[in-house]
Amino acid sequence: MSEANASATRITPGNALRPEDIALLDTKPSDAVAQYALWLGDDALILAQRLGWWISRAPELEEDVALANIALDQIGHARSFLTYAGRAWDKTEDDLAYFRREPEFRSVHLVEQPNGDFARTIARQFVVALYQWELYSRLVGSSDPTLAAIAAKAVKEVDYHRDHSIQWILRLAQGTDESRxxxxxxxKLTWPYVEELFTDYPLVDELGDAGVRPSTLREPFDAAVRAILVEAELEPPEVPGSVGGGRLGRHSEHLGYIIAELQVLAREYPGASW
Incomplete structure (x- = not known):
């Protein structure tokens, strides 16, 4: 697509925008929208990095493929959001992914948490998938057409992620005594990090109709969680919440290790292509 054609394209929520398409658009997001896109892009990027660890380590071959595909979907979401955010600051998706320092990332603590065993990874996926589905379902109505278009593509993929995690919750909870x-x-290990997903930071007030107020997603999220846990004969854990702060650049002790692994090649060979 040429730059002239891209700039003339009318973006609607039905468009499946690629990062390459977003990079060619004439419009730039406001600083608030760019910061918001950074939130969502960083969540997806760090989660993808975590999930990639399972390739060749999952409990069965089908799960190697499933978790790899979910990770690739998340990388796709990250690329789109980071490409759009970068347009506000004349940066590329690679600049934002590979050349920011830890305090400059805006991922929530949940996606930074260790994989643990397979059940812990599934618990994290369960929370993230249900949250992202509620978020992207609402974001397709964004007054920012690029955010709406990204969300329209992402929500279709997250619908699969949601079903995948729910099936594993039921399978593990209703399997053997050990799997339960x-x-x-x-x-229990995942639940302290749920609250941060629904915290309304000041940026939300600047977004207006372009974004989604996180606190408004809590009620439908809780209802969806309750329905699945009832079916699995489980209870929501009663545990203290984490302090959070990832949206403000205050991260868990795990993020530094994740981005060191993520960025090592790009920093070792700046400007290289492969």
Missing amino acids: RRMIAGL
């Missing part, structure tokens, strides 16, 4: 024990433990 691990599923309960996984949920």
Whole structure:
């Protein structure tokens, strides 16, 4: 697509925008929208990096493929959001992914948490997928047409992620005594990081109709969680919440290790292509 053609394209929520398309658009997001896109892009990027660890380590071959595909979907979401955010600051998706320092990332603590065993990873996926589905379902109505278009593509993929995690929650909770024990433990380790997903930071007030107020997603999220846990004969864990702060650049102790692995090649060979 030429730059002239891209700039003339009318973006609607039905468009499946690629990062290459976004990079050619004439419009730039406001600083608030760019910061918001950075939130969503960083969540997806760090989660993808975590999920990639499971390739060749999942409990069965089908899960190697499934988790790899989910990770690739998340990388796609990250590329789109980071490409759009970068347009506000004349940066590329690679600049934002590979050449920011830890305090400049805006991912929530949940996606930074260790994989643990398979049940803990599934617990994290369960929370993230249900949250992202609620978020992207609402974001397709954004007054920012590029955010709406990205969300329209992402929500279709996250619908699969949601179904995948739900099926594993049920399978593990209703399987053996050991699988149920691990599923309960996984949920307990995950639950302290749920609250941060729904915190309304000041940036939300600047977005207007372009973004989604996180706190408004809590009620439908909780209802969806309750329905699945009832079916699995589980209870939501009663555990203290984490302090959070990832949206403000205050991260868990895990993020530094993740981005060191993520960025090592780009920093070692700046400007290289492959």
